Amino acid sequence: MSHSPATVQAELNYLRNTGKRPVNYTYEPPPGVPRNSGEVDTRSVTIRNARLAAPAGDLSLDSSGFQLVKHRSALADADDYASESRIKAIYYSEVETLLRAVTGAQKVVVFDHTLRDGTPEHGRAGVREPVRRVHDDQTFDSAPRRVPRHVPKEEAELRLKRRFAIVNFWRPIGETVQRTPLAMCDARSIDAADLIPSDLVYPDWTGETYSFVYNPKHRWYYVPRQRVDEVLLLKIYDSQTDGTARLTAHTAFDDPTTPADAPARRSIEVRSLVFW
Helix, strand or coil, X not given: CCCCCCEEEEEXXXXXXXXXXXXXXXXXXXXXXXXXXXXXXXXXEXXXXXXXXXXXXXXXXXXXXXXXXXXXXXXXXXXXXXXXXXXXXXXHHHHHHHHHHHHCCCEEEEEEEEEEECCCCCCCCCEECCCCCCEECCCCCHHHHHHHHHCCHHXXXXXXXXXXXXEEEEEECCCCCXXXXXXXXXXXXXXXXXXXXXXXXXXXXXXXXXXXXXXXXXXEEECCCCCCCEEXXXXXXECCCCCCCCCCCEEECCCCCCCCCCCCCEEEEEXXXXXX
């Protein structure tokens, strides 16, 4: 939008590499155990307005690792997202259809979703706060392990021999984002040495994600005032190794231009396996 600045300066929370593997809990950990281990390395970075990026096609899933697309959901009201059954019956199908259209994939399998609210009320099950640390939701080791968890064994063996990806489908709920927007790092500015495998502990299993160490080469973008009919697609993993973007780092951040009375951000993200 024309009134949004071309860039903002904001602080992002990277990881300081101490040589110890970070551990992050998705729930309240046992007494005496920190929710997030690992030393935070807060850096002030320039974050570019993705709406002003030129040419627009330069910011795409396969080049930068993220892409903004227009999409109006049948779940038009914020209250629609309070229903788990409506999300799975209506929204999952919308996600699959759009991802097939954008990527040219043969098959899309949605495997989970997360609702986020910047002001979670006590006891609201399944709603998490925005994540304010630079991360990617899977690693090169953990992503392939997702396939046999969500498709039949024989099919999984075939799928793992061909290209597949994991894509996060991120949408504001209820109203335009003003507070804690999402920042995305251009995949072309990420070095392999920036990635630090980290444990993400759920009550019943432990996943693996990437934390990131600071690199002055990183090019950050955000979508100011992202609307409910706009979706960000984030490349979490891609098995392709021909120069295609394999992942992107992302994080919520505090936009210094946010009005003091701006409402908390509410959003939904849906993660899918994408098969070619």
